[in-house]
Amino acid sequence: xxxxxxxVAGTLLLGIGVVAAQQAQDQVVKxxxxxxxxxxxxxxxxxxxxxxxxxxxxxxxxxxxDLDDVAKRFPSLFxxxxxxxxxxxxxxxxxxxxxxxxxxxxxxxxxxKAIGEAKTKFKSADSLKTEYPALNNxxxxxxxxxxxxx
Numbered sequence: 767x768x769x770x771x772x773x774v775a776g777t778l779l780l781g782i783g784v785v786a787a788q789q790a791q792d793q794v795v796k797x798x799x800x801x802x803x804x805x806x807x808x809x810x811x812x813x814x815x816x817x818x819x820x821x822x823x824x825x826x827x828x829x830x831x832d833l834d835d836v837a838k839r840f841p842s843l844f845x846x847x848x849x850x851x852x853x854x855x856x857x858x859x860x861x862x863x864x865x866x867x868x869x870x871x872x873x874x875x876x877x878x879k880a881i882g883e884a885k886t887k888f889k890s891a892d893s894l895k896t897e898y899p900a901l902n903n904x905x906x907x908x909x910x911x912x913x914x915x916x
Contacts, residue, residue: 790847797843798853800836807832808905814891815898821891830888834881840874852916860914873908880904 807829813819814826836843849864863870880901887897 790851791853793843793845793848794851794853797848797859798855800839800843801857803832804836804905808902811888811894811898812902815895817891817895821894823889826888826894827885830881830885834878834885837874837878837881840877841871844870856915857913858916860912863912866911870908870912873904873912877904877908 810819810825810829814821844859844863846864848859849861852858884897884901888894
């Protein structure tokens with residue numbers, strides 16, 4: 767009877783562990799999808815700023831809205847449960863996201879603010895060309911500290 771209780775308890779704990787690991791992996795996939803969305807938005811803006819694509823205010827507005835949506839979700843996209851996980855792909859989150867959380871959240875707040883400012887400034891090809899580097903630099907500042915190339 768005691769052996770059966772131990773086996774059942776062990777099986778339950780193993781099942782809980784598998785579910786927790788799967789939830790963490792699912793979160794990593796969500797986080798990667800959000801970052802890929804940001805990359806697509808940044809490419810849209812960058813290509814127009816560099817004159818590679820014609821200026822399109824609707825595309826600018828959509829890119830900024832998408833960036834804003836993801837930026838406001840950043841803290842929830844990097845929960846403690848994914849700390850240390852190295853997903854497939856070229857980049858992954860540095861442990862500093864969690865060990866220097868206040869600084870990470872400060873970078874996030876700066877990014878959200880920069881997006882809000884960009885929404886008022888990106889109104890023509892000329893303003894996008896002039897102002898986009900400032901927004902991009904905020905992105906890069908976070909990447910330099912909180913992203914690792916694997």
